[in-house]
Amino acid sequence: MTYRYTATPTPIGAAVAVFSAGDRLVALGTAEDPGWVVDAVAREVRGSLAPADADVAGLSAQLEEYFAGERTAFDVEIDWSLSTGFAAEALRLVAEIPYGETSSYGEIAARAGRPRAARAVGTACRFTPITLVVPAHRVIRSDGSVGEYAGREDVKRFLLELEGAIAR
The missing domain is CATH 1.10.10.10 (Winged helix-like DNA-binding domain superfamily/Winged helix DNA-binding domain)
Structure with missing residues (x-):
């Protein structure tokens, strides 16, 4: 399976979001180096990750709103497969x-x-x-x-x- 990812700059580092099929959020991590999160998640999902063409599920915009103090909840479907x-x-x-x-x-x-x-x-x-x-x-x-x-x-x-x- 191929997963897609986005990277959004935030005050706490780059927020790297990884999405499974159906634009479901499977991972979201922050780091100074987005590549570190991409590599770590690729190992966990045992699949390949490709950059997304757009703001998947609107999460990048939602993160910007959250850090601007304009959003109190996220509207994204979660894929819980990495938690057991x-x-x-x-x-x-x-x-x-x-x-x-x-x-x-x-x-x-x-x-x-x-x-x-x-x-x-x-x-x-x-x-x-x-x-x-x-x-x-x-x-x-x-x-x-x-x-x-x-x-x-x-x-x-x-x-x-x-x-x-x-x-x-």
Whole structure:
């Protein structure tokens, strides 16, 4: 199968979106080097990636609106094929956290019916194949501290401040 990808500049790096058949979002990652995300996703999907001719599913425009503070939700169909087991279940719950709100790792674990699995939720968030649209940045520690986002607390804090979930 051939997957298509787009790269959109954002304040936190290039957002590389990979789409499967039917313009379903299979991966979204940010990096200073878009090629790194493309290579990593190509290995995961075991397929080839080709640049898209246009803004697939309007996601590039939606990302621009989000970072401009004009969009609070993304309108794109998700292909969950790169998430399995408890991680997939946790990430689906994370996707339900509203803009401007946060939830703790423990709260997500409890909602998934596994109240002792907060660390597993953290692992799912850290390794989610779809960032931003699946708002792992909205999941915080039970003590109220923000924690990290793909290893970068500054990025997580920036996103939560952008959404008004924490004070600037």
